[in-house]
Amino acid sequence: MxxxxxxxxxxxxxxxxxxxxxxxxxxxxxxxxxxxxxxxxxxxxxxxxxxxxxxxxxxxxxxxxxxxxxxxxxxxxxxxxxxxxQEKDTRKGESTPQPLGTCGRALSTGKPCPEHPTPQPPALTVYRASHDSIVMGLYTTATEARAHCVAEERHSWAKHETPLFDWIEDEEDGVAELVTVDKGGETESETGYVVTAIEVASTYDEEADE
Known part of the structure; x- marks a missing residue:
């Protein structure tokens, strides 16, 4: 593939x-x-x-x-x-290709070669920008998701105000919270904006629902 x-x-x-x-x-x-x-x-x-x-x-x-x-x-x-x-997965007049093992051998069983299994594709991660649990958008990079949060938070400030922003990250949970910081850098205030890293599964795992 x-x-x-x-x-x-x-x-x-x-x-x-x-x-x-x-x-x-x-x-x-x-x-x-x-x-x-x-x-x-x-x-x-x-x-x-x-x-x-x-x-x-x-x-x-x-x-x-x-x-x-x-x-x-x-x-x-x-x-x-x-x-x-609009593209068709298989063009008219062409046969559907059989799956291949990494050895290049077509398998009539439709299963990967047991001796040379096809490597699993890398996990796909998307970044969800949200405010008070309301989803605002999904992005392919954390940078764009955070930019969306900062842009929305700026709307709540007057044009002459210059708030300082920072992110509090929880790497274990994949969550980053946007906060404002006072000029002294000592007091942080929550904004309610959060960016969450979400790994998209490629296959259904029935045991994960239990």
Whole structure:
């Protein structure tokens, strides 16, 4: 299985978990407050009252919302994802390839070669930005998730105020909490904004639910 096939499979499993739709149609959207152009991408909103020409993101909109830093890049990635969703896993007239072991031997049983098992793909981690348990978005990097939290917290401050921000990290739980710090650096105040690292499973583990 190629790297593209593996990552596509993981991404579609994540989208299925988030929205119940593994291959949504994508659009460019306004993922950053105050931007003049839609610099992010998100699945098309299924709400009939949300017009397709409206690039805003509302509570009815499905996740994830991904910031791309520029409109050309957002439009390009949305077009790529929409083209990919139209691709067939197997082209017409071609046979479905049999699974291979790392030795390159096709196995008619459909199972990995017992002598040379296919290595497991790396775990996929996403970062959830939330405020008081309300999910604001999922990101592929902690940096973007934290930037979202800081941007939202700044809205609660006057323009002439210059708050100092810091993150309290719990590496064991994969959680980082945004706090404000006074100028003396002695007093920390909670903001309610949290970034949580979430590992996305590639397979269902029945025992994990017990």
């Amino acid at each position: 190629s790297d593209l096939t593996t990552t596509r499979t993981f991404a579609r499993e994540l989208l299925q978990t988030l929205n119940g739709e593994p291959q949504p149609e994508w659009r460019a959207c306004f993922s950053t407050d105050g931007s003049e152009e839609p610099t992010g991408i998100a699945p098309v909103c299924p709400d009939e009252d949300h017009e397709r020409a409206d690039g805003s993101v509302y509570g009815c909109c499905p996740l994830p919302v991904i910031e791309c830093d520029s409109y050309p890049m957002a439009a390009y990635l949305a077009a790529l994802l929409n083209a990919d969703r």
